[in-house]
Amino acid sequence: MERLSIKDKFTKEGVPQLARDKRLSRRQFTKLGALTGLGGLLVPGSMVLATPLADEQDRIRSGKKSDLIITNAEQFVVNVQDEGEEIRRGEVRRHFVYKITTNSGITGYSFGRGHSVDDLPNPRQIIDRKDPFSIDQFIAEGLCQVGSWEHAVWDVLGKALNMPVHRLLGGAVRDKIRVYLTIVWSGKEDQSDVLFERQAEDIKFFQDKGFKGVKIRCWRPKIMDDVEALKEIRRAVGPDFPIMFDRTGQRAPWVWSYEEALKVARGMEEHGAYWLEEPFERENYTSSFRKLIPLDQSPSYQSIPRSAKLRKEVGLRITGGEGDNDTRLFARYLSHDAFDILQPDVILAGGILVCKQISDMVRAFDNSVRMVPHGIHGLPLAGFLHVAAISPTTNWQELVMTSPGMTPEETLAPGKRLLKNKDVFRIEDGSMSIPQGPGLGLDVDKAALEHYRVR
Incomplete structure (x- = not known):
């Protein structure tokens, strides 16, 4: 198989070509990592987020308290099966539910893999009574080890701003x-x-x-x-x-x-x-x-x-x-x-x-x-x-x-x-x-x- 340049490969496989002046060469990338400890690209706090979320973070950093506070985090299991119902191999019926409630009435949900509580951070210790817009801080404190909770926090943020998550992350390139x-x-x-x-x-x-x-x-x-x-x-x-x-x-x-x-x-x-x-x-x-x-x-x-x-x-x-x-x-x-x-x-x-x-x-x-x-x-x-x-x-x-x-x-x-x-x-x-x-x-x-x- 012929190895294609990024320009040729993106054109061939139907992905829009990216602006070259916004990307780093391999040498620049390696140098950046050496200078910054893997660079701002890897540090959650360096992410450029959509304007509403960025404005909210600026407000928090300026010392103003957020009105939106996480009040509870709950994990449970659902099994979607009615009495007498036959299950076919391959059907997905068992789900792990991650639920985050807030003081404003907004509830975030995600569905994910089950996590044993052993050797894992307790999400309540990380997010309880906190502003959900502090998602970078949550990740740094260990929420990245339980990604399903992070999804539920994003669900809260999107509902708070009445936007899909992909808009908070800079906007979709496809639907x-x-x-x-x-x-x-x-x-x-x-x-x-x-x-x-x-x-x-x-x-x-x-x-x-x-x-x-x-x-x-x-x-x-x-x-x-x-x-x-x-x-x-x-x-x-x-x-x-x-x-x-x-x-x-x-x-x-x-x-x-x-x-x-x-x-x-x-x-x-x-x-x-x-x-x-x-x-x-x-x-x-x-x-x-x-x-x-x-x-x-x-x-x-x-x-x-x-x-x-x-x-x-x-x-x-x-x-x-x-x-x-x-x-x-x-x-x-x-x-x-x-x-x-x-x-x-x-x-x-x-x-x-x-x-x-x-x-x-x-x-x-x-x-x-x-x-x-x-x-x-x-x-x-x-x-x-x-x-x-x-x-x-x-x-x-x-x-x-x-x-x-x-x-x-x-x-x-x-x-x-x-x-x-x-x-x-x-x-x-x-x-x-x-x-x-x-x-x-x-x-x-x-x-x-x-x-x-x-x-």
Whole structure:
């Protein structure tokens, strides 16, 4: 695969070209990081926010008290299932709810991953009786370790200003985003019991439904079997349909050696794979919820030289970053040419604001790297979509754990019982609409939350 300049790549893939005079060269970026301790790009307080929010922050810094105060933070679980109702595999019914109330009657909600309370900051200690516009301070005090709470704070801010979150972050560059489906078949986790022909047939089903790309695991014990699967899939969907492969570092049964990764990558490149994700060790989800470890002890950091070497030796896109929540790692990925695509998770990485900062880093670095955040399923998608809306280099949104035979709309349907605006997450021609309502854009049905709440 020919490596394109950022100008050619953006023109080819339909993303508006960025103004070059607003970006830094690699040398300037490295120098800036050395002078400023990774530079203002990584410091929450340096973010340039939309005027209403900036004005409010200026007012607070001038010594005037904010009228809006957080009065409570509550986490609970809902299970959207009525008595006698049959559950289909793949339906998203269990949700973790993060609720923030304020003295003005504004309530912020987000939906996210469940967090164990062990070794995590207590959000009440960080945000209780505080002004929600102090979101930078919350992140610095540890809220970045529980990104779902950060999403709920943004929901409060958007509702307070009657704006969608993407407007508070500088405005959207798109109102919809192309989605790809991550498909996991039932049976063995390594998918070794799934016939190549079945994978091809199921992926063709989604292609016929209008979806523009899929991602599958490459965990099979015989490393070239996934290349054989790709050959079969290509016969079904043609040469141009994007097929991504996810190794997921050490979550697979074993970690590839460099030689194994190179062999697989070359085979996938030969048959037109779109990318190979996380071929080596990486940070795992559990440690991402805990106190940050020293950078040089992170498995993601230790894998950078191998990822950079592999990227040089093959034309296939190499991607990574979904388990990381240290912005210094993303700076290293850029400065060491480790990945073609950075994949921060909008919850695990620290939240919406942190991912905005990573997006700004990618734009400033002046090369062909993109940011395509790791995805999720169900109602937590809202925060991910607001990041996709404001990131110029983002050209995909992942929908994860899609079950063959079910469409994403069917997967999302049970969760929408918790909302009044049922048209959110609308998919047309393989693209999902960006929420436009205040805050995260989810009009939560409080009665439904109480009805399905797990006692």
